[in-house]
Amino acid sequence: MSDLQPQTKRRPDGAALVIAAGLAVIAGVMLWDSARLADLGGYSGVGPASVPRVVAGGLLGLAGWTVLAALRGDFPERPPQRVAPVLWIVAGLAVQLLLLHVAGFSIATGILFACTAFAFGKRNLAMTLPIGIAFAFVVWVVFSQLLMLHLPPGPLEHLFFPGG
Amino acid sequence: MGAFDFLMQGLATAADPMLLFYALIGVTLGTAVGVLPGIGPALTVALLLPVTYRLDPAGSLIMFAGIYYGGMYGGSTTSILLNTPGESASIITALEGNKMARKGRGGPALATAAIGSFIAGLIATLLLAFLAPTIVKLALVFGPREYFALMVLAFVTVSAAFGDSALRGLTSLFLGLALACVGIDQLTGQARLSFGQAELLDGIEVTTMAVAMFAVGEALFIAGQRDQHDDEVTAVKGSVWMSRSDWARSWKPWLRGTVIGFPIGAMPAGGAEIGTFLSYATEKKLSKHPEEFGQGAIEGVAGPEAANNASAAGTLVPLLTLGLPTSATAAIMLAGFQQFGLQPGPLLFATNPTLVWGLIASLLIANAMLLVLNLPLIGLWVKLLTVPKPWLYAGILLFATLGTIGANPSSVELGMLLGFGVLGYVMRLYGYPIAPIVVGLILGPMAEQQLRRALSISQGDWSYLLHSPIAATLLGIAALALIVPLILRARGKGQVLAQLAGDED
Numbered sequence: 001m002s003d004l005q006p007q008t009k010r011r012p013d014g015a016a017l018v019i020a021a022g023l024a025v026i027a028g029v030m031l032w033d034s035a036r037l038a039d040l041g042g043y044s045g046v047g048p049a050s051v052p053r054v055v056a057g058g059l060l061g062l063a064g065w066t067v068l069a070a071l072r073g074d075f076p077e078r079p080p081q082r083v084a085p086v087l088w089i090v091a092g093l094a095v096q097l098l099l100l101h102v103a104g105f106s107i108a109t110g111i112l113f114a115c116t117a118f119a120f121g122k123r124n125l126a127m128t129l130p131i132g133i134a135f136a137f138v139v140w141v142v143f144s145q146l147l148m149l150h151l152p153p154g155p156l157e158h159l160f161f162p163g164g
Numbered sequence: 165m166g167a168f169d170f171l172m173q174g175l176a177t178a179a180d181p182m183l184l185f186y187a188l189i190g191v192t193l194g195t196a197v198g199v200l201p202g203i204g205p206a207l208t209v210a211l212l213l214p215v216t217y218r219l220d221p222a223g224s225l226i227m228f229a230g231i232y233y234g235g236m237y238g239g240s241t242t243s244i245l246l247n248t249p250g251e252s253a254s255i256i257t258a259l260e261g262n263k264m265a266r267k268g269r270g271g272p273a274l275a276t277a278a279i280g281s282f283i284a285g286l287i288a289t290l291l292l293a294f295l296a297p298t299i300v301k302l303a304l305v306f307g308p309r310e311y312f313a314l315m316v317l318a319f320v321t322v323s324a325a326f327g328d329s330a331l332r333g334l335t336s337l338f339l340g341l342a343l344a345c346v347g348i349d350q351l352t353g354q355a356r357l358s359f360g361q362a363e364l365l366d367g368i369e370v371t372t373m374a375v376a377m378f379a380v381g382e383a384l385f386i387a388g389q390r391d392q393h394d395d396e397v398t399a400v401k402g403s404v405w406m407s408r409s410d411w412a413r414s415w416k417p418w419l420r421g422t423v424i425g426f427p428i429g430a431m432p433a434g435g436a437e438i439g440t441f442l443s444y445a446t447e448k449k450l451s452k453h454p455e456e457f458g459q460g461a462i463e464g465v466a467g468p469e470a471a472n473n474a475s476a477a478g479t480l481v482p483l484l485t486l487g488l489p490t491s492a493t494a495a496i497m498l499a500g501f502q503q504f505g506l507q508p509g510p511l512l513f514a515t516n517p518t519l520v521w522g523l524i525a526s527l528l529i530a531n532a533m534l535l536v537l538n539l540p541l542i543g544l545w546v547k548l549l550t551v552p553k554p555w556l557y558a559g560i561l562l563f564a565t566l567g568t569i570g571a572n573p574s575s576v577e578l579g580m581l582l583g584f585g586v587l588g589y590v591m592r593l594y595g596y597p598i599a600p601i602v603v604g605l606i607l608g609p610m611a612e613q614q615l616r617r618a619l620s621i622s623q624g625d626w627s628y629l630l631h632s633p634i635a636a637t638l639l640g641i642a643a644l645a646l647i648v649p650l651i652l653r654a655r656g657k658g659q660v661l662a663q664l665a666g667d668e669d
Contacts, residue, residue, distance in 0.1 A: 019594065023335065026342055033357050037349075045624030048349035051612045052356060055341045062335045069331055076595045085387035089561070090586065093380070096565060097578040109565060113558045119387045120554035128558075136562060148218055149570040 015078075016070030020063045027059035085119035092116055104154015105144075109136035167294045174293075174521030178529055183226055183522065187530045190227035194234020195537055199242050199545045203560060205235030206492040206602075207378035211563050213371045213500055214571035221504035222519050228500050229480070229523060230530040232493055233285060236476045237534050240277040240469050241545050244270060245398050256440040257472075260457070260464030265398040267460050272406045276414045276462055277469040278538040279406075284422040284470035285531040288477030291426055292484075293524050296513070299485040303510040306486075308617035309629050313638035315611040318488055320642045321431075323600035330650055332596045339587075340604020343368050350613055363576040370499040370606050372568055374492070376581045377598050379564035381588020383557045388589075414466040417447050421470030428471075429478020431490070439475040440468035477527070484508050484520060488607075492599040495606045 034049035034056070069075060092115025099108040113132030114125055122128050133156070140157060143149045153161070177183070197208040209228050216224040244261035257277065264273040306314075323337035324330040346357045347367030358364035406414065424446065425439035447467040448457050457464055482488040487509035489495035501508050506516065513520050538545070568581050591598060622628030630636045 015594070026339075030342060030345065030357065037354050037356065046616050046619050048352045048354045048356060051615075052342075052345045055338060055345060058334075058338045059342060062331065062338055065331050066335070074329075074331075078593055080390050081388035081593065082390060083388070086384050086589070089380075089384055089387055090582065092561070093565070093578075093582045093585065097575055097582065100569070100573070100575070100578065105569065109562055112565065113562050116383065116387075116558040116561050117554040120557055122552075122554040128554075132558065132562075135559075139562065139566060143215070143566065143570065147215060149215065150573055151566070151569055152573050 013070040013073060013075045016066055016075045020066035020070065023059050023063040023066065027056040027063065030056035030059070088115050088119035092119075101152050102154070104157050105140045105151040106133055106137040106156045107154055109139075110134075167297050170297070170517065170521045171293045171525055173518070174523075174525030175528070177222075177518055177522035178226070178526035182220075183223055183526060184529065186223035186227045187230045187526050188533060190230020191234040191530050191533045191537060193227075194231035194236075195238040195534065195545060196234075196548060197231070198235035198238020198240075199548045200238075200551070200556065201242055201246065201549075203382075204239075204378065204493070205232050206374060206496050207382075208235065209493060209496045209500065210371050210374040210378065211567045213496070213503060214567045216500075217503070217571070221506065222522055224504070225497075225500060225519070225523055226526045226530075228497050229527055230533075232476055232497070233473070233527065233530050234534055234537075235493075236285075236473050237278065237281050237538050238545065239472075240281065240465075241274060241538070241542065242549065244273045244277065244465070245546060246549055256444045256468040257465055259444070260461050262398070263458070263460035264462065264465065269460065269462075270398060272410050272462065273460075273465050274542055275406045275539065276410060276466045278535060280414065280418040280421065280466045280470040281473040281538075282531060282535040283418045284425065284474040285477060285534070286528065287419075287422050288426045288429075288474040289524065289527045289531060292477050292481055292527075293521075295430075295481060296485050296520075296524070299481065300510040300513045303486055306510075306634070307632070308614040308621065309632055309635045310638070311486075312611060312614040312618055312629065313635040313642070314486065314488060315607050315614065317638050317642040317645070318490060318603065318607060319600075319611070320645045322490070322603045323597070324646050324649065329595070330646070330653070332594070333600055336591065336596045336598070337600035337604045340601035341608045343373070343601075344605050344608025344612075350609065351616055361576065363572075363574060367609070368580065368605065369571065369577070370496065370602070371571065372577060372580055373584050373605055374496050374499075374602055375564045375567055376584030377588040377591075377602065378492075379560050380581065380585025381592055381598070383561055384585065384589035385592045386553070386557065388593075410462055413453075413462050416450075417443070417463045417467035418470040420446060420450075421467040422474040424467075425471030425474030426478040429475025429490070430481040431478075439471040443467040443471035480527075484512070484523075485510065487512075487610075489603060492602050495599075495602050498606060 030052045034052040037047070037049040092112040095115070096108040096112040099111065102108075110129060110133030113136060114128040117128040117132070118125065137156060137160075140151055140153075141160075144151045144153070144157075145161070178187070193208060193212075194205060197203045197205065208231050212224075212228070212231070216227070240257050240261065243255070243258035244265050246262075261273045261277065264270060319337055323333035344367070346364055348355055348358075348365050355365055421439075421443045424443045428439040428442070444464055444467060447461075447463040448454060451457065451461060451463050453461060453463075479489075479491050479494045482490055483494045483498060485508075487498065487507055489498045498508065506512060506519070565578065565581065568577055571577070588598065591601070618629060619626070630639065
């Protein structure tokens with residue numbers, strides 16, 4: 001966010017160098033992919049591979065610029081971060097992704113709900129998990145039965161709506 | 165028929181009870197999310213997009229516009245009572261508004277913000293209605309090269325002209341452009357960057373990306389912050405009504421804020437926050453009580469609030485007349501139009517005038533609804549501020565994944581949601597702006613198409629792009645917008661630009 005005050009430190013910024021490398025890798029993938037496209041430029045001389053190449057070129061340039069900025073210590077100071085809560089949310093999303101088609105929307109999303117609440121300090125999973133699953137089930141009923149959205153059902157949903 | 169007749173017809177369309185209902189839902193939701201710290205209008209519209217697949221296009225678009233206006237109103241409440249702006253355009257309001265609330269003048273601060281927003285919204289929407297036909301006439305002579313130039317200008321202003329670093333703005337933009345290349349090429353049908361995945365052939369969904377960036381990225385960022393104290397809500401004491409001197413000190417800032425905010429929103433120059441900064445500076449200079457600034461000056465609330473609503477209406481000018489989004493919220497609204505197979509632009513005014521004018525007229529109605537929602541019912545919204553963070557963010561993520569699953573219940577789509585969410589977190593952590601990547605993803609394919617059409621017309625002659633005076637001027641402005649800020653920053657005058665940072669809304 002924009003209110004970070006840059007604290008000029010004159011030492012290479014390791015994280016910024018990693019970002020630069022990442023940009024260069026994306027550029028490399030784009031160039032590799034565009035090389036196998038038949039360049040049907042037609043009248044314009046600009047084919048399907050041209051724009052990816054220009055964008056890849058831009059990314060390579062920006063990667064170089066990022067390296068310069070990293071060496072000069074131009075990157076803003078990062079706010080100190082706690083890793084555990086971030087991982088809890090990522091884990092919640094990953095579990096939801098894996099369980100969605102097996103356990104159905106309510107259970108998978110209820111787990112995500114409880115994990116997120118945990119990350120923000122509500123640590124009592126015995127309370128948050130049932131609340132999450134119940135809430136997700138209500139949401140499932142409203143959106144899949146009333147608004148006709150396709151949300152994968154699981155054992156819980158089949159129990160209450162055998163037809164759906 | 166003139167704009168006035170069209171507007172009257174539009175009002176007749178918008179007075180349909182069903183459409184009024186959609187507008188009411190929109191403004192209520194918009195106010196609610198504007199009030200909730202951490203979610204802005206861009207995210208709300210993105211969350212609702214999949215839900216509205218099966219609804220009526222006119223109703224959905226009216227609802228989206230209501231959310232946009234409502235978010236601008238609601239944001240001021242959070243800024244004044246909580247000192248945590250709900251959206252970036254309300255940062256300035258927090259400066260003076262929260263000071264007023266702490267002195268027990270929260271009521272008048274909320275009132276001047278709401279009435280100022282109403283007046284600015286009214287004037288700016290009328291300006292939109294009367295300007296639109298003229299711009300549409302102009303836009304009809306636009307060919308591919310003019311559109312391409314316009315999009316280049318939008319790219320530069322969104323990414324590099326404001327904010328604290330051209331490097332990070334451009335990096336965000338180019339990441340968006342790179343993601344825009346994924347999928348089937350529109351002109352030759354070849355698959356690009358899809359790595360044999362069928363899901364990637366259609367390209368990357370703008371809504372998935374936006375929801376990931378705004379909801380998942382933001383939740384991760386807030387969760388990772390060290391100090392997890394709940395901010396204190398300042399209670400509204402005394403009357404919400406403004407005294408005679410409050411009125412006398414507010415009406416000029418309202419009008420000046422409107423005059424400043426509208427053109428800034430209408431130009432392809434980024435979000436609503438820039439207008440609020442300029443309005444604040446103007447009021448500080450013109451005020452008879454400059455010593456009160458920083459201590460709770462009512463002008464410092466009235467002007468910027470009017471400016472942010474006027475620029476919200478201004479943003480709709482290029483969106484509706486040219487199909488050009490200049491803020492993240494406008495970009496998502498464009499995705500909303502496209503979802504219904506509608507392409508905003510001059511042709512839409514010709515092919516679907518009922519829809520366009522109904523939408524514009526419903527903005528006037530939504531604006532009036534918002535005044536009612538925000539003044540007498542303010543106590544209700546204040547209660548929303550007390551929702552504890554664990555429940556708030558757990559709910560946000562529930563609805564974020566609901567939207568993605570509803571649009572496409574595939575693991576690849578959810579995987580992208582997670583991946584882009586982590587990307588959004590890293591970008592926030594390292595100070596990369598979010599708006600350019602969203603605008604790059606949505607405008608990238610359009611810019612590419614226009615460029616290739618233009619070059620097909622000229623048979624590959626690039627100088628053709630500069631032979632049209634309009635296109636040449638636009639590209640010239642774009643070049644200036646790129647180079648001048650670079651020079652300013654190199655000379656150590658980057659502070660002002662950093663303050664004008666285009667944030668997510």
